[in-house]
Amino acid sequence: MSVFPDFRALMLSALLAVPVAVQAKDKADMIVYGDYVLSMEVDAGVLQDGAVAVKDGAVLAVGSRDEIDLNYFTDRKISGAGKVLMPGLINGHTHAAMVLFRGMADDMTLIDWLQNFIFPMEGKFVDERFVRAGASLACWEMIRGGTTTIVDMYFYPGVAAEVYKTCGIRAILGAPMIDYPSPGFEGWDDSFAAGRDFVSNFDDPSGKLTAAFAPHGAYTVSPEHLREVLAAAQYANAPLMMHVAESPSEMTVMEERYHNSSVRHIASLGMLSYPMIAAHMVWPDEDEMDMMAMSDIGPIHNPTSNMKTAAGFSPVPQMIAKGINVGLGTDGAASNNDLDMWEEIRLTALLHKGKSGDATAMPASTALAMATRMGAAAIGLGDVTGTLSPGKRADMIQLTLSSPRMAPLYDIESHLVYVAGSRDVVTTIVDGQVLMHNGKVRTLSAATVIKKANVRAQMIRNALAEEEAEAEQETAQED
């Protein structure tokens, strides 16, 4: 046998090698398809008949069906027939467990509602079991509606974290701290100490959950305490979230107490030099918006809550025009009364047109970006989620376009903002894990979360009835 390779054999293997090389595919854990794919990257537009390859919980590639099928193989495919595929929604401000107070007190002024209803009710009824039942109910609703990331500010965040580990949602959990008595706490010192412990001891190997500091607001936390929590957040390199410039009553309190506005007040404390998730931001003036544009502040717009409590209309188009990333949130379900991000998207697109008298003030594509790319940037997760981009985590949703409500379809972005709703979401994926498939939430049972919520609600009803009876008895005795 010759040691020299046979020339013809070489030619043959070279010819054979060509198609083999072209067909060499990388393995993906999953490929998700869509008749329409919106990556939500800047100016990316809409990809027709596209797909996303996923590996190790991250987006591996985004492209046309043909490209993805040519380059990747997988055991797991999720069909995109009659569906749109896009990034999951980001709820930048909520108090998830408050779903258990859904519909208990409506149509009140913000201060009346907060001081005479919510704070006393929380003092009486919020404990670990309340938060477990409430966060589970909320998580089911959010996954069902296509929300993949939440910024949650509520009591017992360690309990909520356990719930989110089970249900699979991505979350920034803010440990609440306030100068007044609150569930489990007498005031600032103990709520701040517990929050600091929560953040420093927090460990989530999945990387989906982040612990954060959540001072309630500039009108409910003293300047000394705000300085204290800012220093703690800087030391721990942890996110910071707060209600900022929410209502006229807050602005009045700030003016009377500090002769200042909320934004200037927190700026004077150095709080604009650190990234902050600033819920509501209804009342910044022009100069304050310029200051914010120079900072890492992420305002979160909560249109339903702001209208329900008559807090005012946030200057969202003006903030966006200055280059500020503004996100969207539902706020708690006690002031909404649901956790449906599609309603926030649609309201955002509508109310800023109505308020300004300019139908071009808030295009559908901007409202959609606020719930995805811009929202992720506003909460400090712009490198992690918010768009379908290689390297980012695989947080995505599919909506069905099969309903007669969706016909005819000329412009998919228009439909997503002005027609679609949470009922149209059929698939929710977080970190590559399918949390909902064919409209069925897999990580939580609807029957169980409803049952547990109803048990808590009945306890609240019984306690309130007992209180009422006692009060009546006292009045009778006095008579």
Ligand SMILES: [Zn+2]
């Ligand atoms: Zn809030």
